[in-house]
Amino acid sequence: VLYGQEFKASLSHNKVAINQNFKITFEINGSGSRFSAPDFSMFQVLGGPNQSSKVSYVNGKMTQSxxxxxxxxxxASGTFSxxxxxxxxxxxxxxxxxLNIAVSKEKVKQQQTQQNTHDPFGRRQNKTNASTNQVNVGDGIHLxxxxxxxxxxxGEQLLAVYKIYFDKQIQINDYNMMPKFKGFWSQxxxxxxxxxxxxxxxxxVCNSAVLKKVLLTPQKSxxxxxxxxxxxxxxQVQTRNSGWGFFNSYRNVTLKETSNKIIANVKQLPKNKPQDFNGAVGSFSISSKLNKTETKANEAVSxxxxxxxxxxxxxxSMPxxxxPSDIETxxxxxxxxxxxxxxxxxxxxSFEYLLIPRFAGEYKISPLSFSYFDPSKxxxxxxxxxxxxxxxxxGEEKSESRASYSYNSKEEVSLLGKDILYIKKKSGFKKKESALFGSGLFYSLILxxxxxxxxxxxxxxxQRAMSSNKALLRRSKAGKLAKKHLKKASKYLKEDKSILFYDALSKGVIGYIGNKFNIDLSDASKGNIxxxxxxxxxxxxxLIxxxxxIELSDLIRYAPATINEPMSDTLLKAGNIIEKIEKA
Structure with missing residues (x-):
């Protein structure tokens, strides 16, 4: 889809064991906000959401994801959606x-499981004969x-760090409890x-390792x-060898360790919020750049x-x-x-806006106002x-008081003969014997x-109604004018003049809609149409x-773009649109 966004989900594995980790990724080929994850209640969340952005330029074309x-x-085992x-x-x-994922009851070996688990010690997990009996390891390990x-x-940000301190050899096998960060945006x-x-x-003195680090932004007070x-x-716990009594020995025991929790006191933002405040909290600066200050009507400005x-x-987001109403944004x-x-x-x-002025004239682009809350101040x-x-x-110059077009034609009146005729004393008329009054000729001359x-x-x-009703006249000429522009487009198609082709097509379709529904060209924006x-x-x-x-035609005419659709198909679509409106 041209200039469309796709939002897809993917799995690292479609089949896993019950003790095996897997990764799920949600990716959009553009930018987005207010991401909402699905329900993960049937799974342990070991990490995430891990967020990443990518922007690239290839041959002058920008792509982002x-x-x-x-x-x-x-x-649990089974097939889950x-x-x-x-x-x-x-x-x-x-x-x-x-997405569907199948979970088998059989467990994989510990080494296989840990390949997908974060290990802060940077080593492979070795198979151990760990005891299932927990022992008191004292104060040597703290999460x-x-x-x-x-x-x-x-809206202000804080950094949360989960860190383990230890003075013994340890090996992390699993995360049995993961924080949910309810009320926070987590990164x-x-x-x-x-x-x-x-x-x-x-x-x-001991060793330490960071297990998890999350940037949190509170979404409510x-x-x-x-x-x-x-x-x-x-x-690994040290024991004494009971056989000789001179050497120490070690055995492996399992241990569950839980961190503390912290309650954050989130203060409400002051109530005197500016009208253009959109939730920005921090310290920011703003700048703008217009790529040109002089242009022609219907040409794009950035x-x-x-x-x-x-x-x-x-x-x-930006306000x-x-x-001005004559600049389409x-x-x-x-x-x-x-x-x-x-x-x-x-x-x-960075926000890049495409602006298209529709009429000649001088326009003032007002400053954009952006407000944020500074916690330090x-x-x-x-x-x-x-x-x-x-x-x-x-192009056409728009004035505040455009004259109404009148389609009345003025005709000169000619008088034949002379203005004044003299009275003749004698006439050439002869008296007719039969009476005209009451005859058939009499009534014919009256009726x-x-x-x-x-x-x-x-x-x-x-004729007066037609000439005074501009909307009626425009409606009657809509089809004829549209055919004229489509004929031009067909000519440009044969000559492979793509810019002129899309320009004629746009005039044909938008002009037809304007005439058919009495929409002035200055008001022919997408939203108004x-x-x-x-x-x-x-x-x-x-309607879609x-x-x-309209979007396709405008972007092709005013901004560099490439599409896979042949121009002949686009011409056919334009004709179909007009035909559908005629039948509506």
């Missing part, structure tokens, strides 16, 4: 397909949750496999719980707006542009580069981009002029075809 991935482990994930993209909710801050504002941060280092816990995490591990800084960059292309720095996100989001800050003057030449007068009045009223056609009860399928056709 975003993915969310989770590491899961089954809780993983539901749909959803995401908001360009104002529309997209959903993935459902601890630390956060960068526990008191913060809604998993990749932890290196081998991150063991010498550390201190309560003044005692109040007391929010950052959950515990639990692990199953094998610990406006780029860039927000840069630190804070919840993933979770806010709506305030554009398309949904922006989003380019972003966001990474974790310290305990917050940093980077930028405890107040809202409003930034504005610069204003631009856009000079548009060529014929009367009939002609009535017919003349009816015809005159009809959709509104008018809906009011005239045009069916949904035809019309809007898609």
């Amino acid at each position: 975003k993915s969310f991935s989770y590491t899961l482990r089954p809780r 993983i539901g749909k994930a959803s995401i908001l993209c360009n104002g529309k909710n997209l959903s993935t397909q459902t 601890v949750l630390n956060v960068s801050r526990s008191s913060l504002y809604q 998993e941060i990749k932890v290196p496999d081998n991150n063991v280092k010498r550390d201190k816990y309560k003044g005692k 109040g007391k929010l719980v950052i959950d515990k995490m639990g692990i199953d591990m094998t610990v 406006l780029n707006i860039k927000v840069k800084g630190t804070g919840n960059l993933n979770l806010f 709506k542009l305030d554009m 398309y949904d922006p292309k989003l380019t972003e580069s966001i990474k974790v720095s310290g305990n917050r996100n940093t980077g930028y989001k 405890k107040k809202y800050i409003t930034l504005k981009t610069q204003a631009y003057n856009l000079l548009v030449s060529g 014929i002029p009367l009939t002609l007068l009535i017919a003349f009045i009816v015809l005159l009223n009809k 959709k509104k008018v056609l809906t009011e005239h009860k045009v069916d949904e399928e035809t 075809e019309i809007i898609s056709f």
